[in-house]
Amino acid sequence: MNIFSEPGIEDWPGIISRPSASNIDIEKTVTDILSDVRVNGLSAVKKYGELFDGVSLQDYFVTEDEFRESKDLVSDDVKNAIDVARKNITLFHTAQQESVVIIETTRGVKCWRKTVPIEKVGLYVPGGTAPLFSTLLMLGIPATLAGCSNIVVCTPCDKDGKINPAILYTADVLGIRKICKIGGAQAIAAMAYGIEGMPSVYKIFGPGNRFVTCAKQLVGKEGVAIDMPAGPSEVAIYADETCVPEFVAADLLSQAEHGTDSQVLLVASNIGIVEDIKRALAVQLEQLPRKGIASLAIKNSRAVILQNVDAAFGLLNAYAPEHLIIASLKSTDVVERVINAGSVFLGNFSPESAGDYASGTNHTLPTNGFSKAYSGVSLDSFVKKITFQQLSEEGVQNISGTVSVMAAAEGLDAHANAIDIRIRYLNNKK
């Protein structure tokens, strides 16, 4: 852990800098994969599956039999946990639904917005070391709540063509039946352009490795919507003298176990707190199966001592963390200072892992400082809002002067004429 004591604001950029997230070095490879899948469809997907993952399949779509089998392979404990998490996530996201409100901006001019689901969405669920069925909950629940009519999931299978049963069970519970055994950049390509048996989608969600991230960036540039740009997972913790150092250490480690590139930042109000947390870290690290990964991430992590709470939150907002834990009994006093963060955890009993799984908030969040401009995934991510306006005869008369004058001032005569022709018609009617 690198410790910075009372750094001046001029030192902040160095302290909060993240490793470069550039994918320039793999962009050519990913561009080629995208073009190949766009032109050659499933046969290109097969080729890259064999090449990169050593996987060769007859059928790329999960069958009814596989869904059925998955039910027997998932323990009751896990099933119950998925049920509870699903209930909480559903509650929180249901509250994000909006009703239509009609605003009469001028007499006779009614305007409103209507929320309409994005018809076709693609969810990417990474494979690899951890079978992230929680990611499927976090993307699948708002997608189904929003009413997206066509939801496809891509996730890599193992060498035997199997997908982790907890992922299949979760999909089944959510009513998502189109699961495609494809991973990597070719999965993003398949969702963006469509392949035999799977339509192209309008928006792609989900985390992934650098190839997946790069592919999402590239199809995003072409106009396929994506959830958000991605980077390694992060936590920042603000800890004052009312924190419980063992809890803070456990929270830092739960981020650190994600990978050696995990970003971990501790901001404490005095050096004693940092010392206590370091001691707790040493004890807890010893007991972790993923000790190797976590200890490297912790070694690269940063602890900053800033006694002044304005300075502390100034630094935290400049960092704009994905997750921010406020480990303090006074968390509600300082929470108004948070400007940039993905999701915030208040007090000593709100660990990040609560939000990762089951508090109800979404765990798909902006990393890499993107919380300065981006929100995490929510129900909003799966809908668009269409505006409507309806002008009565009185309404068009009431704003006709305004529109004509502005259109003329912008040199757009046909715009003015579209109003004027209606006014003449109404005048002739009289």
Add this chain to the structure above:
Amino acid sequence: MNIFSEPGIEDWPGIISRPSASNIDIEKTVTDILSDVRVNGLSAVKKYGELFDGVSLQDYFVTEDEFRESKDLVSDDVKNAIDVARKNITLFHTAQQESVVIIETTRGVKCWRKTVPIEKVGLYVPGGTAPLFSTLLMLGIPATLAGCSNIVVCTPCDKDGKINPAILYTADVLGIRKICKIGGAQAIAAMAYGIEGMPSVYKIFGPGNRFVTCAKQLVGKEGVAIDMPAGPSEVAIYADETCVPEFVAADLLSQAEHGTDSQVLLVASNIGIVEDIKRALAVQLEQLPRKGIASLAIKNSRAVILQNVDAAFGLLNAYAPEHLIIASLKSTDVVERVINAGSVFLGNFSPESAGDYASGTNHTLPTNGFSKAYSGVSLDSFVKKITFQQLSEEGVQNISGTVSVMAAAEGLDAHANAIDIRIRYLNNKK
């Protein structure tokens, strides 16, 4: 106008296809401009201003004197029109504000979302033939309503270093004081990376030419948020036997005058309507100052006859127009069929130009079929929504089992430990 009578669904893709919006041919040029401005700041901006626009300035920022002068140069008519438009746009966007709702997903687990303004935003206002002060209203009003603390505007000046006074007057009225006389890709670069006198921003808004669009795509790939991908402006009109053909013609022309690449699509319930509209078009075209541009756009436009209303809206949704006018006395009966559109205009007295200027809805809308996944600009575009959770001792106990089981099933032991350590602490306290 190309007429298609009762085309089968297999012919739709050809009918609704848009010209390719690829910017591949200029990507290298724009990439070079971006890098140059990133490294060399204002001096690079100056260089490109001289090279592309023949503009050489001492001071790139609008001065107090210029703001003052603009007040005298704008007519009272235009000032009043700006006032009315501003009032309506403000009313409609204010209604988009959200209050915080705390959801207790499980006893002791409180979750909520809070709307927080994006601190630094950049608005691009194109110059060129039309001085689009309406665009500044449409971007500046929600930006100020949202509470963005740092709003910068880039807009190209003329050869004498002047900006259209209506644009300056609008900025002044909105309280936006940072106006930078830069256009083109170098303006997007200046906002994305910052230059002397202007900070880098987190999100960039506004329409522009191909260079501006390409620059927005490229900085977007790097993680600077952008409002939406852009393409030429479009209108689709559904007209049945209750439309007023002269109004439809006027609306088609108001789109067509934007440029020869404007997209205009008419869907009518019978051929007689199309014939009537064509006659009205011929008459009105003659009277337009921008006749040349408009007649070319109309020549390339398409009229589709589909008697069946399901088919008609099927085609319109597949096209996903930026603007959709429902020119019918029965507009409210069919409006539920709209799935993909940016903004919808209902009935015979709701021309697109009403929404372009003054009905209150935003005119920055998704083109090129992007309304399948994107919304137009709204108050939402200038904020992010941060999620919060606060667990009480009871709360963490209530979801501890769920989190531990899920974390273990995903192989993330430190995640489970962050919960378990708190439960042990609480058990010891008892």
